[in-house]
Amino acid sequence: MFDVLVIGGGINGAASAAALSAAGAKVALVEARDFAGFTSSESSNLIWGGIKYLETLEVALVRKLCLGRNKLMRAYPEAIKETRFLAVVDRKSRFPAMFLWLGAWIYWWLGNRFTRKPRYLSRHDIASEETIVKAANLTGGLMYSDARLVDGDARFVLNLVKKAIGFGAMTINYLAVTRLQREPGGTWTATVVDGVTGRELCLQARFLVNAAGPFADELNRQAQFETSTQHVFSKGIHLVVDRITDSNRVLTFFADDGRMFFAIPLGDKTCIGTTDTPVESPLTRVSDADRKFVLDNINNCLNLATPLTKDDILAERCGVRPLAMARSREYKTGQWLQMSRKHVLQASEKLGMVSIFGGKLTDCLQIGGEVCGALSNFGCQLQMGKWYGEPGLKSRDRFAARLREVIQIPEQNIDLPWDRLWRMYGVGAIEILESILSENRGAELVIRPAKICRAELELIRNQEMVVTLEDFLRRRTLLAQTHGLSELASMPGIRAACEVLFGNQAEQRYEEYFQMHPPIEIQSSHTNKNINAKVEVVRKP
Known part of the structure; x- marks a missing residue:
């Protein structure tokens, strides 16, 4: 019998398990694939405050994400490094360069001036500082700071899982939940199948945390938890190619459709993306249209001796963002890019269950704390302590x-x-x-x-x-x-x-x-x- 069963070994589940086990709960964490084996290993590897959400005036969300970024940077000074972003603006942009520069200053202040100051760059500055960028059609640009995971998102998630283990949690990958049952006495029984051995077994817990990411809605149906929030899915893909610049900056451009996309350092390579495309299912792949979109846009922005083609692609990253949306809200395709990326927690004291909708790497510490707060309100005896960060x-x-x-x-x-x-x-x-x-x-x-x-x-x-x-x-x-x-x-x-x-x-x-x-x-x-x-x-x- 466990105090809490956490289902899902991505960033939300890993943070929840680490926070709960550090607070004294007896925790089991199960994941149907590998830890970070789905959405949490397909991100841009960025720890950022969401500067693009200023466009939709989500100032409170940006403030919260910036503070989350700062907290992570303080706690993980080796794994999470401040990184300069060079955002360039061409003549077709919806906004003038000076307007975006002003936005970068607002962004910096919302983040408590934690990072280096933003800078405005003229077209000539960009041409001299980042020669790989085509500067002829630019009106200017700006340099600002966010952060990135040096060793990738999956490593960060795994280290949180190992934190949970250190605090006494039982964590098992390749263990899929096939059935959930609420017992008359108020406990949960989860039937699980071991993907390694094929063995079926049962786990029991007083409380349940649904951290299944894009599969959370299906798990809620199994648990008969009627939530007012549901997920819609956005596909994001990245293409990995040989290193295109030695500057170690993240190059930021605006695609033909107005979306931001990036060229991000990844080891000794460059990761280019991302897309933001509505899809019906979390099970998706990189399409030829996705590749063409990314390659066409990056080739339009860079001075390359030979344009990048599909033959230059070393690896691909493809995942879905599970976006939280009220069930009462009508989804409209034209409003896709304006949808909020904030997370939502829904809790049922009657069921003893918490479900996490959405979520980002940047706000994982907040999610861990919120899950502990919700279960504490249900009567789970917790004493909050430090559950994250690098060794002292x-x-x-x-x-x-x-x-x-x-x-x-x-x-x-x-x-x-x-x-x-x-x-x-x-x-x-x-x-x-x-x-x-x-x-x-x-x-x-x-x-x-x-x-x-x-x-x-x-x-x-x-x-x-x-x-x-x-x-x-x-x-x-x-x-x-x-x-x-x-x-x-x-x-x-x-x-x-x-x-x-x-x-x-x-x-x-x-x-x-x-x-x-x-x-x-x-x-x-x-x-x-x-x-x-x-x-x-x-x-x-």
Whole structure:
């Protein structure tokens, strides 16, 4: 019997589970796919205050998002970095450059002047500072700041899941809820099916949190929770290409239809997008029209020796934004871009259930706090504490001390990305160093192009619940998002990494990824039948 069952392992579920378990609740978190295996691994990787929502005069929402961004930047100074955005304005823009510059100052003040000041740039300034941008038809531009997740959205979500585990939560991926029942005594019974073993089992909890993202409406129907809010879906896609600029800025343009779109640093590549297209189902794919829209618009904006084509696409990101909308409101296609992106929580004390609609990476801390507040009102005994953020100075000092020992190992020239290891794994990076100190092969580079060593792979295997190779390549690392499929297939070390991660199932996992399924199908696959013993221990209720 758990105090709370959280259904959904995306950003909303991970934040809810971490906040609740830190407050003393006995929490179970279940996810039908991998953690961050759907919407939460397909974002723009931006932590931003939503400057574009000023156009629809949602000042209160922008203020709230800016404060959420500031809070995240303070709590995660390594994982979330302030990033300069260069927004350019051409002669066809709906707004003059000076008007947008004024908006950037309002945005800066709404964010408590937390970031660097905005700057106005003339056409000549843009041409000299960012030569890749076509400046001939520009009227000017502006530079302002927001932030981005250096290692991607999925890594951020996973680290919140690991926070929940550290506070005592039970978290299981590839565990799908097939039935919900409210018992006469007021508890919930959830029938779940393990996508790894096929085993069916039941979980019981006093309270239920529906954090199923775009699938929340279906879960509410199962629970017979009649809400006044529902989801409509917006498809957003990104195309990943080789790096187009070394400036490390986010380049911001206005597409032909007036939408903002971006060229965003992603590792050593560039991620271009996004679209904002209404769709009926959360199960969607990148279409040829989507690719053409993004490629045509970016080619119109950049000085490229050769225009980008489909052959330049290394990877694609495709997800849906679940947008919260009142059931009483009539949806009109022409009003799509004016729809609010704010989240909504609906709670039923009678059912002991909270449902989350919408939500963004930027307001995840607020969502975690709101879920705790709602359940506390229901009688769940909670004592709120700090449930997020990077390790403190003592842990950092321990890491530095161990690192000095590793560097001084005689007759070894160990060259690993120490900053990345600390940023991604926190105190887990200390375990990587200790493994290197205790085992001669720990520092061995298994995937040399990405500088992933054996000790890092062992930590991922033991602590991060990897079930498929897709989990590792796309969500534990950025490899599948920064390399094409054929490049991954020929990359030295991928097979050896499978042997570390999956043991005697290595070849099966490798074949699944590269031959039997394209990556988008593996992401939602429940056909895997085996898992290494280390992960099986973590997954057992």
